[in-house]
Every structure is written in C-alpha cells, then in structure tokens.
Amino acid sequence: MSDDRDDATDDFPFGKGRSRRDALMLGGLSALGALVGGSALLGGPTSSFAQTKGAIGSATDKPFDILIVIYPGGTLLDFAGPNEVFALVPNTRIRFASPDGGPVELQYGIVWGKSERLADIERTDLLLVPGAADLTAANKPSAQKEILRLAQGAKHVTSVCTGSLVLAKTGILKGKRSASHWATVNMLAKYGAIPDPQRFVSDDNGRFMSGGGVTSGIDFALRVVEKLRGPAAAQLVQLLIEYDPNPPFKSGHPRDARPEILAMTEKELPGGTKGLWQIPGLD
Amino acid sequence: MSDDRDDATDDFPFGKGRSRRDALMLGGLSALGALVGGSALLGGPTSSFAQTKGAIGSATDKPFDILIVIYPGGTLLDFAGPNEVFALVPNTRIRFASPDGGPVELQYGIVWGKSERLADIERTDLLLVPGAADLTAANKPSAQKEILRLAQGAKHVTSVCTGSLVLAKTGILKGKRSASHWATVNMLAKYGAIPDPQRFVSDDNGRFMSGGGVTSGIDFALRVVEKLRGPAAAQLVQLLIEYDPNPPFKSGHPRDARPEILAMTEKELPGGTKGLWQIPGLD
Numbered sequence: 376m377s378d379d380r381d382d383a384t385d386d387f388p389f390g391k392g393r394s395r396r397d398a399l400m401l402g403g404l405s406a407l408g409a410l411v412g413g414s415a416l417l418g419g420p421t422s423s424f425a426q427t428k429g430a431i432g433s434a435t436d437k438p439f440d441i442l443i444v445i446y447p448g449g450t451l452l453d454f455a456g457p458n459e460v461f462a463l464v465p466n467t468r469i470r471f472a473s474p475d476g477g478p479v480e481l482q483y484g485i486v487w488g489k490s491e492r493l494a495d496i497e498r499t500d501l502l503l504v505p506g507a508a509d510l511t512a513a514n515k516p517s518a519q520k521e522i523l524r525l526a527q528g529a530k531h532v533t534s535v536c537t538g539s540l541v542l543a544k545t546g547i548l549k550g551k552r553s554a555s556h557w558a559t560v561n562m563l564a565k566y567g568a569i570p571d572p573q574r575f576v577s578d579d580n581g582r583f584m585s586g587g588g589v590t591s592g593i594d595f596a597l598r599v600v601e602k603l604r605g606p607a608a609a610q611l612v613q614l615l616i617e618y619d620p621n622p623p624f625k626s627g628h629p630r631d632a633r634p635e636i637l638a639m640t641e642k643e644l645p646g647g648t649k650g651l652w653q654i655p656g657l658d
Numbered sequence: 659m660s661d662d663r664d665d666a667t668d669d670f671p672f673g674k675g676r677s678r679r680d681a682l683m684l685g686g687l688s689a690l691g692a693l694v695g696g697s698a699l700l701g702g703p704t705s706s707f708a709q710t711k712g713a714i715g716s717a718t719d720k721p722f723d724i725l726i727v728i729y730p731g732g733t734l735l736d737f738a739g740p741n742e743v744f745a746l747v748p749n750t751r752i753r754f755a756s757p758d759g760g761p762v763e764l765q766y767g768i769v770w771g772k773s774e775r776l777a778d779i780e781r782t783d784l785l786l787v788p789g790a791a792d793l794t795a796a797n798k799p800s801a802q803k804e805i806l807r808l809a810q811g812a813k814h815v816t817s818v819c820t821g822s823l824v825l826a827k828t829g830i831l832k833g834k835r836s837a838s839h840w841a842t843v844n845m846l847a848k849y850g851a852i853p854d855p856q857r858f859v860s861d862d863n864g865r866f867m868s869g870g871g872v873t874s875g876i877d878f879a880l881r882v883v884e885k886l887r888g889p890a891a892a893q894l895v896q897l898l899i900e901y902d903p904n905p906p907f908k909s910g911h912p913r914d915a916r917p918e919i920l921a922m923t924e925k926e927l928p929g930g931t932k933g934l935w936q937i938p939g940l941d
Contacts, residue, residue: 488769
C-alpha cells in the first residue's frame with residue numbers, strides 16, 4: 376500500500392469504514408471494486424484497465440475525489456445510486472458536504488448523519504449536485520456561491536435530477552447541454568443551459584455530465600465510471616449492484632406513461648408534462 | 659383530514675417533514691403520491707383506485723406501516739430505492755429501526771442519523787430487511803430474535819439483496835421461495851428457504867416478497883405497490899422516479915456478464931457465480 380493511499384485514508388472525513396483501505400479489509404462486496412485497476416489483475420500495458428490507469432486514478436495514485444452536495448429537503452435516491460456505484464470503484468474518495476455542515480434533514484424527514492461544510496472544501500475532482508422536490512435550500516445565495524466556486528475548480532461538473540437546476544442557476548451551465556427530471560428539464564433554458572431530454576447527457580467531452588430524474592442517477596454514475604475508468608470497470612460495478620432492471624411497467628417516462636397517469640401528474644405539477652414545472656425554490 | 663391521520667402524524671418518530679401531512683404541505687413531487695387513492699380523483703367505485711382502497715389504506719384509513727431494518731454495515735442503496743417508492747404512496751408510514759437505535763454506521767462509513775430500537779417496535783404491517791456485504795450485525799442472536807418476532811407479526815415479510823439471508827437465518831423462510839443477491843442466492847437453502855434466481859419473488863400470495871441484489875430494491879418495491887395498491891399506483895410512482903432504465907451495458911447479472919468480468923468476481927467472492935459465496939457474518 377503506497378504512502379499516497381495511507382495519506383488519503385488518514386484525512387478521510389468519515390472515519391473507520393469509509394476508506395478504501397477499510398473496505399478492502401472488510402472482504403465484502405465492496406472489496407471487489409479494488410480489483411479494477413488493481414495491479415494483481417492488470418494484464419499488462421495493453422489491458423483495458425492499464426489503458427485507463429490515471430484517468431480516475433489507479434490503486435497507487437492519489438484518490439479521485441468526489442464531492443456530493445447535500446442540503447435540506449434533498450432526495451436520497453438521487454445520490455444513493457451514484458454513491459454506491461462510485462464507492463465500488465477503487466481509489467475514489469467520496470465526501471458529502473452541505474451548506475451548514477453536520478446532520479442534514481433530507482426529504483421525508485430522513486436524517487443524513489454527517490456532512491462537511493461546503494465552504495470548508497477547497498476543491499474536488501468531481502462535483503455532484505443531486506436534486507430535491509424543493510430547491511429552496513440549495514438556491515440560497517450562500518449555497519449557490521459555494522457550489523459555483525467548487526464547480527469552477529472541478530474537473531467534472533455533474534448533477535442528477537433537479538440538481539441540474541441548482542447548477543444552472545449558478546450560471547455554470549450557460550450554453551451547455553444538461554439533463555434534469557422530465558418535469559423540469561425545460562426550465563434549464565431559463566438559466567441559459569440547453570435542455571436535453573436524455574437519461575444521461577455529456578457535454579464538453581465529459582466536463583459536464585448529468586442524469587435525468589431520481590433513478591437516472593444509477594445509469595448516470597455507471598456512464599461516468601465508463602468514461603473515467605473504461606467499460607470493464609463499469610461492467611464490473613453493474614454486475615455487483617445487479618443492475619439488470621426489469622420494471623413492472625413501461626411507465627418511467629412521459630413518452631410511455633398512460634394518459635390518465637400523465638393527467639394526474641399534470642394536475643399536481645402544472646407544466647410538468649412539458650418539462651416546465653415551477654419547482655418550489657427555483658426563484 | 660381524519661383523526662386517524664393526525665394520530666399517525668403525531669406519533670411519527672422522525673418529526674417534521676416525515677409525515678404525509680407535511681409532505682402534502684411541501685407541494686413537491688412527494689405530494690403527487692397523495693393523488694393515488696385521494697378521493698378527489700376517485701372516478702367512482704369502479705375505478706382502479708377505488709378497487710384497491712383499503713389494501714394498503716386509503717387517505718382516510720390508518721396509515722400502512724412499513725418498518726425498514728437497518729444495522730451496522732448495511733447497504734444504503736438496498737433500501738434507498740424502496741424508501742423512495744413507498745414514500746410516494748399516500749398514507750404510508752415508514753419507520754427505520756436498528757438493533758441499538760440511534761445513529762447507525764452503514765457500509766462505506768455512511769452515518770444514518772436516526773433510528774428506533776427494534777425491541778421498541780410492537781408490530782408492523784410490512785417488514786423490510788435490506789442487505790449488506792457483511793451480515794455480522796444483523797445475524798447476532800439479539801437482532802435475529804427481534805427480526806423473527808416482527809416477521810411473525812407482520813402481514814408482509816420482505817427483504818432485498820442479502821437481507822433475505824438474514825430473514826432465512828431466523829427460520830421464517832423455511833419452505834418459502836426467496837430472491838437474494840446473485841452471489842448468495844443459493845445460500846438460502848442452508849436455512850430451508852427455496853432459492854429463486856428471479857429479480858422479484860413472491861410466495862404465499864405476497865406474504866413473502868423479496869428482491870435480488872442492491873438495485874433490485876426498486877423493482878421489488880414497485881411490485882409491492884402494484885400488489886398492495888394496484889397497477890395505477892405503481893405506474894404513477896414509476897413515472898415520478900423516472901424509472902426508465904437504460905444501463906450502459908448488458909452486465910447486470912452473471913447470465914449476461916462477460917467471462918473476464920465473471921472471473922474477477924469469482925476470484926474475490928469464491929463460489930459467487932454459483933450463488934454460493936460465503937458472505938461474512940453468515941455463521
């Protein structure tokens with residue numbers, strides 16, 4: 376184990392269990408991620424793993440830093456998927472930061488136990504802004520200022536669901552294509568971003584990457600891993616999280632949902648079927 | 659709003675923001691769930707909503723109680739999907755309980771901020787046991803005793819991923835078909851359960867329902883909602899969480915994964931490709 380890795384472990388904010396070192400010691404599913412890029416399994420300089428070495432960091436490089444922005448009212452599933460995917464990739468460091476630090480009450484009253492303060496984070500390699508059904512907390516000027524600062528310094532500026540509107544409001548997405556939850560995707564234009572209805576959107580060769588609503592975070596994160604570590608890494612993670620979806624209905628997008636289901640959403644989220652729902656906290 | 663609902667709100671353990679009443683007041687996406695079964699949209703006694711009234715409780719019935727068992731080392735995504743799905747169904751009450759109560763350190767060092775004590779829960783309508791990559795905490799005799807007691811008193815005994823092994827070890831799944839993560843599904847036989855490799859498994863007309871590994875929790879929960887509230891409720895939730903999956907690869911199950919990816923999992927999870935990985939904490 377290199378000095379770099381030990382350093383990364385020691386300054387990890389979540390203590391025992393959070394670091395890759397501890398994950399390896401557990402010997403559980405999470406340890407499997409360490410195989411990708413692990414020297415023991417590198418077939419040589421021509422293997423797909425070796426080729427991607429350094430893109431997201433190999434087992435002996437400085438960890439690739441991922442910062443997930445959380446805030447009051449945030450939707451857990453928007454970032455629980457990406458967290459699981461990224462945690463299974465070796466030599467990543469995932470941190471959580473919020474406007475005030477400490478515990479954060481998410482949507483439905485769920486309490487996220489620990490977070491750093493956004494203002495205390497110097498920089499990150501990949502910034503991820505997840506969404507909420509109410510963006511009031513994320514759109515306060517003090518939060519917007521820190522999110523913009525971190526986005527400007529990040530290699531990759533990413534979002535899931537209505538987190539794209541939080542990013543867009545900072546101005547960083549001007550002229551960039553972005554996804555969002557289907558009910559809000561066209562609101563992106565209000566801030567100069569280019570709405571893209573796809574489930575995963577990449578612009579500027581991956582500097583900007585985004586996912587659609589809620590569960591899109593899983594597809595989003597697998598594509599981020601593919602981009603940064605290559606297809607084998609993404610395939611291994613997909614297998615570990617058994618992402619072999621088999622939804623009971625074809626009802627996950629307005630293009631497929633039955634008219635009466637769409638009518639119900641339109642009544643509660645006016646404009647949503649046109650991607651123009653005025654989500655609370657946007658202005 | 660009926661007295662029943664107010665009672666349910668008042669004794670809700672997570673305070674402001676957790677109850678259906680608060681969710682409705684937020685006016686966000688979560689409020690949309692209230693439409694299903696809401697009297698304003700009932701077309702009459704022949705509508706699909708009216709037909710399912712009472713199965714999981716209508717807006718004026720006592721809330722349908724869901725208990726999610728959490729424990730040290732547990733995998734967040736195993737229950738983050740089901741939580742999101744169930745939270746969007748009106749008149750449900752979701753509680754979280756752990757062996758010791760209080761904050762719980764999940765896998766990767768994530769801290770879940772609040773939980774009740776399993777021993778303090780009298781009963782629940784639906785018990786959900788999610789999985790982990792290390793079952794040590796969930797398989798301690800004191801935890802097993804409470805899980806068995808709650809399972810015996812529940813209308814629906816459910817699990818996701820390796821949570822099925824936790825349930826099986828209590829003995830409650832003897833002679834019952836169950837899913838689990840693909841790497842462990844055949845370990846169920848050790849406890850007299852009948853391994854079923856499907857992503858969602860129901861036995862005894864829904865008294866026992868289970869999902870496969872990690873992300874299967876989303877499919878599992880949508881099918882539970884379909885069973886308990888009918889297809890329209892499940893379709894509406896599926897639309898709200900934009901569950902329109904588009905994985906980057908066909909690599910989410912051993913039947914589809916490339917041989918070299920499978921070989922990597924087999925090296926780290928010996929026996930896993932046969933569903934016989936000896937997950938830590940099983941014995």
